[in-house]
Amino acid sequence: MFLTLAGIRKRFGAVTALDGVSLAVDEGEFVCFLGPSGCGKTTLLRIIAGLETPDEATITLDGRDLMRVPARLRNFGIVFQSYSLFPNLTVARNIAYGLACRGWDADATRTRVEAMLDLVNLRDYAERRPHQLSGGQQQRVALARALAPQPRVLLLDEPLSALDAKVREDLRTEIKSLQSKLRVTTVMVTHDQHEAMELADRIVVMNRGAIEQVGPPRELYDRPANRFVADFLGRMNAWPDRDGRPVLGVRPEHVELVAAADAADGANGVIRGTIERVVFLGSVTRVVVRAGERPCIVELKGSRLDLAAGQPVALRAPGEALLRLEKPAA
Amino acid sequence: MSAAAAARSRPGEPAFDSDRALLALLLAGVAVPLLVFVVWPLAEILKLSFDTPKGLGLGNYAVYFATPKFARVLVNSLEVAVCATLITTVLAYGFAYAMQRCLPRGRRVLGAIALLPLYAPSLLQALGILFLLGRNGAIARTFGVDIDIYGFTGIVVADVFYAFPHAYLILSAALAIGDARLYESAEMLGAGRARIFRTVTLPATRYGLMSAVFVVFTIVITDFGNPMVIGGDYSVLATEIYNQVSGQGNMAMGAVIGVVLLVPAAIAVFVERWVARHHHAVLGDRSDPLRVVPSPARDRVALAYSALICGAIALIVLVVVVASFVTLWPYNLSMSLRHYHFEVQNGLAPLWTSIGVSLAAAVLGVVVVIVGAAVVRRLGPVLTQALYFLSVLPAAVPGMVLGLGYILAFNRPDNPLGFLYGSLAILVICNVYHYHAQGFLIATTAMSQVSRVFDEASTCLGGGLARTLGTVTLPLVAPALVSIGVFFFVRSMVTLSAVIFIVTPATQLAAVSVLLLDDSGNQNQAAAYSVCIMAVVAVALIALEATLALVRHRGGMRAPQLAAA
Ligand SMILES: Nc1ncnc2c1ncn2[C@@H]1O[C@H](COP(=O)(O)OP(=O)(O)O)[C@@H](O)[C@H]1O
Ligand SMILES: [Mg+2]
Numbered sequence: 001m002f003l004t005l006a007g008i009r010k011r012f013g014a015v016t017a018l019d020g021v022s023l024a025v026d027e028g029e030f031v032c033f034l035g036p037s038g039c040g041k042t043t044l045l046r047i048i049a050g051l052e053t054p055d056e057a058t059i060t061l062d063g064r065d066l067m068r069v070p071a072r073l074r075n076f077g078i079v080f081q082s083y084s085l086f087p088n089l090t091v092a093r094n095i096a097y098g099l100a101c102r103g104w105d106a107d108a109t110r111t112r113v114e115a116m117l118d119l120v121n122l123r124d125y126a127e128r129r130p131h132q133l134s135g136g137q138q139q140r141v142a143l144a145r146a147l148a149p150q151p152r153v154l155l156l157d158e159p160l161s162a163l164d165a166k167v168r169e170d171l172r173t174e175i176k177s178l179q180s181k182l183r184v185t186t187v188m189v190t191h192d193q194h195e196a197m198e199l200a201d202r203i204v205v206m207n208r209g210a211i212e213q214v215g216p217p218r219e220l221y222d223r224p225a226n227r228f229v230a231d232f233l234g235r236m237n238a239w240p241d242r243d244g245r246p247v248l249g250v251r252p253e254h255v256e257l258v259a260a261a262d263a264a265d266g267a268n269g270v271i272r273g274t275i276e277r278v279v280f281l282g283s284v285t286r287v288v289v290r291a292g293e294r295p296c297i298v299e300l301k302g303s304r305l306d307l308a309a310g311q312p313v314a315l316r317a318p319g320e321a322l323l324r325l326e327k328p329a330a
Numbered sequence: 331m332s333a334a335a336a337a338r339s340r341p342g343e344p345a346f347d348s349d350r351a352l353l354a355l356l357l358a359g360v361a362v363p364l365l366v367f368v369v370w371p372l373a374e375i376l377k378l379s380f381d382t383p384k385g386l387g388l389g390n391y392a393v394y395f396a397t398p399k400f401a402r403v404l405v406n407s408l409e410v411a412v413c414a415t416l417i418t419t420v421l422a423y424g425f426a427y428a429m430q431r432c433l434p435r436g437r438r439v440l441g442a443i444a445l446l447p448l449y450a451p452s453l454l455q456a457l458g459i460l461f462l463l464g465r466n467g468a469i470a471r472t473f474g475v476d477i478d479i480y481g482f483t484g485i486v487v488a489d490v491f492y493a494f495p496h497a498y499l500i501l502s503a504a505l506a507i508g509d510a511r512l513y514e515s516a517e518m519l520g521a522g523r524a525r526i527f528r529t530v531t532l533p534a535t536r537y538g539l540m541s542a543v544f545v546v547f548t549i550v551i552t553d554f555g556n557p558m559v560i561g562g563d564y565s566v567l568a569t570e571i572y573n574q575v576s577g578q579g580n581m582a583m584g585a586v587i588g589v590v591l592l593v594p595a596a597i598a599v600f601v602e603r604w605v606a607r608h609h610h611a612v613l614g615d616r617s618d619p620l621r622v623v624p625s626p627a628r629d630r631v632a633l634a635y636s637a638l639i640c641g642a643i644a645l646i647v648l649v650v651v652v653a654s655f656v657t658l659w660p661y662n663l664s665m666s667l668r669h670y671h672f673e674v675q676n677g678l679a680p681l682w683t684s685i686g687v688s689l690a691a692a693v694l695g696v697v698v699v700i701v702g703a704a705v706v707r708r709l710g711p712v713l714t715q716a717l718y719f720l721s722v723l724p725a726a727v728p729g730m731v732l733g734l735g736y737i738l739a740f741n742r743p744d745n746p747l748g749f750l751y752g753s754l755a756i757l758v759i760c761n762v763y764h765y766h767a768q769g770f771l772i773a774t775t776a777m778s779q780v781s782r783v784f785d786e787a788s789t790c791l792g793g794g795l796a797r798t799l800g801t802v803t804l805p806l807v808a809p810a811l812v813s814i815g816v817f818f819f820v821r822s823m824v825t826l827s828a829v830i831f832i833v834t835p836a837t838q839l840a841a842v843s844v845l846l847l848d849d850s851g852n853q854n855q856a857a858a859y860s861v862c863i864m865a866v867v868a869v870a871l872i873a874l875e876a877t878l879a880l881v882r883h884r885g886g887m888r889a890p891q892l893a894a895a
Contacts, residue, residue, distance in 0.1 A: 084783040
C-alpha cells in the first residue's frame with residue numbers, strides 16, 4: 001500500500017475527534033472521506049498533511065515513516081475549504097510558490113506555471129491578483145498551486161463547499177478529469193454524498209471519529225454495512241426484525257406498489273398502507289406510504305398522476321432487494 | 331530506538347528540522363532580551379529594596395512606612411491618581427460619546443485635536459498651565475489675582491489633559507460599536523434618552539469604561555514630567571524616586587519607593603489586560619451596526635461640549651508655542667526668536683540625539699515586536715502564554731522604575747553588558763523595552779488579521795518560517811509595521827521618565843533638556859525646546875499618513891482579503 005494510516009487518535013480537550021482510525025490508500029487512487037459535519041474528516045486530513053499533531057498515530061508513505069517528517073517536507077499538495085491564495089501575490093506567483101520553495105530555476109518555473117495555468121484553463125489570468133478572480137477561479141488556481149510541485153499526495157478539504165451549485169458541479173467534473181489525467185493519489189473530504197459518489201474510487205464513510213465502512217461507491221450503496229452508511233448514501237426504508245434487531249432494509253426504488261385490490265390478503269411479503277404524500281421530482285415520483293408505525297418511501301420511475309394522498313395501497317419488496325443492516329459501529 | 335518506538339513516534343520530534351531550529355532561535359532572540367532588559371532590572375530593584383544590613387528582609391519597607399514624609403508621598407500619589415482618573419474618564423466618556431454617537435460639525439477635526447497631548451513631551455501640559463495660571467501666568471498678570479495652582483490641583487489638571495487622549499481612544503472604540511437592535515427595541519418600549527443611556531449604552535460599554543479607568547490610573551500614577559514642573563512641594567512617588575536617586579544618591583530608598591509605585595501600576599495593568607480580553611468576547615457576537623441619525627439639538631450640545639474640551643487642549647499647546655516666540659511671556663508679547671538660543675548643556679544637540687535615538691528605536695522596536703508576534707503565532711499554548719506575559723510585562727513597569735533598574739543592573743563593573751551604560755545604545759534599548767507591550771499588542775493584533783490558512787498553505791507548499799514571513803505575512807501587515815515604527819519614534823521623542831536616569835552629558839535627550847531648562851527657571855526656552863520636539867513629531871506623523879495613503883492607494887481592494895476565514 002502507498003499511504004497507510006494506523007491507529008490514529010486525536011482529542012481536543014474533552015472532544016474525541018478521532019478514535020483509532022486505520023486506512024490504506026493505493027497509489028493513484030481517489031479516496032473520499034464522507035460523513036456528517038464534526039465527524040473528524042478535516043482533523044484526519046490535517047493529520048495526514050502534518051498540520052495537526054495526533055495523540056497517537058502511525059502513518060507511512062511508500063513504507064517510510066511519515067511521522068518524523070514535518071508538513072513542510074512531506075510534499076503533499078493541499079487545497080482548503082476557504083480561499084487560501086496569498087492575496088499579495090499574482091496568480092502566477094502563487095502557482096510558482098511551491099517551486100520557489102524547491103529552488104526551481106526561472107525557466108523551469110515559467111514553463112511549469114504556464115502548463116499549470118493551461119491545465120486549469122486560466123492562461124489569461126497569470127498577472128491577476130486573487131481578489132480579481134471569482135470563487136471558482138480562485139479554487140482552480142489553488143488546485144494548480146497545489147499540483148505544481150508534483151506532490152506525492154493531493155489533499156482536498158471540501159474545496160467546493162464555498163461555491164455556487166453550478167460552479168461546484170463544473171469544478172467537480174474538472175477535478176475528476178484532472179485526477180484521472182495526472183493519476184495523483186488524492187484524498188478529499190466532503191459531506192456531500194453525490195460529490196463522493198461521482199469522484200471517489202473508494203469512499204470512507206466516517207461517523208463520530210471512526211470509520212463505518214470503506215468501499216467503492218456502488219458497493220457501499222448496494223451493500224451498506226449498517227444503518228448509518230445506508231442512510232448517509234441515499235435513502236433506506238428499515239424495519240425491525242421479529243426480535244427487534246438487526247434490521248431489514250430496502251431502498252425506495254426497489255419497493256413495488258401493488259393496487260390494494262389486487263393484493264390477496266396475507267399474501268407473502270405484502271404490506272398494506274395508505275398514501276400520505278406524493279412528490280413529483282421530475283425523473284422519479286416519491287410516494288410516502290404510511291404502513292404501520294413508520295412511513296415507507298417508494299420511488300417510482302416517471303410521473304405517476306394516478307396516485308394521490310389518501311389512497312390505500314399495498315407494498316411489496318422483492319426478497320433479493322432486502323438488506324440486513326447491523327448497528328453502526330460508532 | 332526500537333522499531334516499535336520509531337513507528338509510534340509523534341510529529342514534532344523529527345531528527346532535525348531547520349525550521350524548528352529557526353523558531354527556537356527566534357524565540358531565544360525575543361525572550362532573552364526581554365529577560366535581560368526588563369526582568370533583570372526589575373529583579374535588581376526588588377533585591378535592593380529587600381537588602382538590609384541584616385540580610386534580606388522587610389526592613390527598608392518598615393523604615394519607609396514609618397517615615398511620615400514617605401507615607402504622605404504614597405497618599406499624595408493615590409489622591410492625585412484617583413482624582414485625575416475620575417475626572418478624565420468622565421470627561422473623555424462625554425467626548426467619545428459626542429464623537430461616536432452624535433454628529434457635531436467638524437467632528438474629525440475635533441477628534442484629531444483631542445489627540446494632541448500624545449505628541450508632546452509629557453511635561454508640556456504642566457508648562458502650558460503655568461503659562462496661563464501660574465504665579466507669572468497670563469491670568470495672574472492680567473487680572474492681578476494670585477492663583478495657587480502649584481501642587482495637588484496643578485498636577486491633577488495637567489494629568490487630566492495628559493491622560494485624556496488615551497481614555498478617549500479606548501472609550502471611542504467601545505462606543506463605536508453597538509447593537510442597533512437593542513436601541514430600537516428600547517425606543518419601541520418607550521424608554522427615554524436618559525433611560526436608554528442607563529440601561530443600554532452604559533452596560534454595553536462597561537468593559538471599555540473599566541479599561542479606560544485602569545489605563546488612566548496607570549498613566550497618572552507613573553507620570554513624572556508634570557509633577558516635576560507643577561508639583562511644587564507636593565511630592566508624588568515618581569518624583570520622590572528621582573529625588574532620592576538623583577538628589578540624595580539613596581539608591582535603596584529609590585528602589586523601595588519604586589516597588590511601592592510598581593505594585594498599584596502592575597495591578598492596574600493586569601486587571602486592564604484581563605478586562606480587555608473579556609471585551610473582545612463581547613465584540614464577537616453578531617449585531618446590527620449602529621447608525622447615528624442627525625438630531626440638531628443633541629448635535630449642538632455635543633459640539634459645544636467637545637469644542638470646549640478641544641479649546642482647552644489646544645489652548646495649552648498654543649500658549650506654549652506663543653510663549654516660545656515672544657520676547658517675555660506674558661509681559662512683552664513682541665515676536666522674538668531669542669528663546670531658540672538654548673542656554674542648556676549642548677544646546678540643540680540633544681534634539682539631534684533624540685532624533686537619532688528615536689529612529690533607531692523605531693527600527694529596532696519594529697523588528698523586536700514583529701518577530702515576537704510571529705514567534706507567538708507558531709508556539710504551543712504554554713510557551714505562547716509565557717512569551718505573551720513577558721511581552722506585555724513592560725506595560726506594568728513605570729518608566730522611573732525601569733530607568734532605576736537600568737542603573738542598578740548595568741552601571742556596575744561586574745556586568746558583561748556594562749559597556750552599554752552611558753552609550754546611546756542603552757537609550758535605544760530602554761525605549762524599545764519601555765514601550766514593548768504596546769508595540770507588541772499592535773503587532774499581534776495586525777498578525778491576527780492574517781488568516782492562519784496562509785501559513786498552512788505556505789507550509790504545505792514547502793515554505794519555511796522565514797519564507798512565509800518574508801513573502802506572505804509581513805507584506806500583508808506592512809501598514810501596521812509603519813504604524814508601529816512611528817509609535818516607537820514618537821514615544822522615544824517625548825518620553826522622559828525612563829531615560830532620565832540613564833542619560834549622560836554626552837547622551838543628553840531633548841525631553842530631558844526641556845526638564846533641565848524648566849528646572850533652571852528658563853520656562854520660555856523650555857517652551858521653545860518643546861516646540862522643536864513637537865515639530866519633529868509632526869513631521870513623523872505626516873510621513874506616516876502619507877505612507878499609509880500610498881499603501882491604500884496601491885493595495886486597492888486588498889485589505890478585505892486579509893481576513894479570508
Ligand atoms: N482546533 C480544534 N480545537 C478544538 N476542537 C476541535 C478543533 N478542530 C476540530 N475540533 C473538534 O473535533 C471534532 C471534529 O472536527 P472536524 O475534523 O473539523 O470535523 P469535520 O471536518 O468532519 O466537520 C469536532 O467536534 C470539532 O469541534
Ligand atoms: Mg471539515
